[in-house]
Amino acid sequence: MSNIFQPFSSSPLHRSLYDQDFIDAGCNATQLGASFQFVQLTQVDDTVGTWATNYAILALGVLGAFVFGCMKDPLIKYRRFAFSSSYFGFSGLGYGVAAVNHQIRQLETEPKFYWAAYILTTIGVMALQLQIGMNFKASNNPRHWYSLLVCLVGFAVILVIAVWGIQLVAGGYLVVSYLWFVLYFAVIKDWMASLGSIVCIAGFVVQFLFDPTCGTEAYPDCFQDCFLPDPSTFNHNGLFHVLLILGMFLQLFARFVPIIEQQQQEEVQESEGVRQDSKVSIDGGEVEPNNSA
Known part of the structure; x- marks a missing residue:
């Protein structure tokens, strides 16, 4: 990992990523006098907007895990809702671990703490797969190999993260998975799941596109090309998390199962209601007598 040298006007403990005094001086080092120095810093983004929105994703993940964990239907096996619950739970835990890293482990030059976060979010996406x-x-679909393929690819990604720490592999896996979710859930007409996945993808795109103008590369120039009003407090990572929150919130209203199963369930409930009404009529003596000879 390459070293990053950022301007600091005083102690490096003043701030781990950005020096507010340097920013307040218009990123003009000469105004800070002899106390100005370059100090090797971390790549961990400790801006308030980043770790606060990470904690918000954790809270939403816990809520989603609870909602789907308590959901039961007569035609939809409970263990399938357990996968949906795990998606929210592990995803939330992953971003929660990242929040701790962003907020507390500010002076880590090699944030291996991220590895646990990426592994947890990978497991979450695997659960939805x-x-x-x-x-x-x-649906008696012959694609029995699908779950095996999901496990093989997912565990391969986890292995790459754990052994080599290549975070880009995890990010690519998440983006490709959400693209697949958009297509699959649109086909089965689970529009909330599909729309939520689209919003999540938009978050990844925002993070990638605006990193050069709102991230550490733009720090020496005071983020002059960044469209956000105060990137030293709320930057592109915070916006990425906000879009993830919106996407996962939409997915709270999803079913993650084909629409035909919901229709079958409604038909069963209607037939049970008819049988119940018939039973009440018989018990009440309202059945017409049989006039056949």
């Missing part, structure tokens, strides 16, 4: 595998199985 396995949800799709269960959908295939329930």
Whole structure:
């Protein structure tokens, strides 16, 4: 990992990523006098907007895990909702671990703490992939290899993160997975799941596109090309997390199962209601007598 040298006007403990005095001086080092120095710093983004929105994703993940964990339907096996619950739970935990890293581990020059966050979010996305595998199985789809492929690819990504720490692999896996979610859930007409996945992808795109103008590369120039009003407090990573929050919130209203199963469930409930009404009529003596000879 390459070293990063950032301007600091005083102690490096003043701020781990950005020096507010330097920013307040218009990023003009000459105004800071002899106390100005370059200090090797971390790559961890400790801006308030970044770690605060990470904690918000954690809270939403816990909520989603609870909602789907308590959901039961007569035609949809409970273990399939367990996969949906795991998606929210592990994703939330992953971003929660990242929040701790952003807020507390500010002076780590090699943030290996991120590895746990990426592994947890990878497991979360794997769970939703396995949800799709269960959908295939329930519909007697011959693609029994799908779940096996999901496990092989997911564990390969986890291995790469744990052994080599290549975070880009995890990011690519998440983006490709969400693209697949958009297509699959649109096909089964789960529009909330598909729309939520689109918003999540938009978050990844925002993070990638605006990193050069709102991230550490733009710090020496006071983020002059960044469209956000105060990137030293709320930057592109914070905006990325806000879009993830919106996407996952939309997914709270999803079902993650084919629409035909919901229709079948409604038909069963209607037929049960008819049978119940018939039973009440018989018990009440309202059945017409049989006039056949």
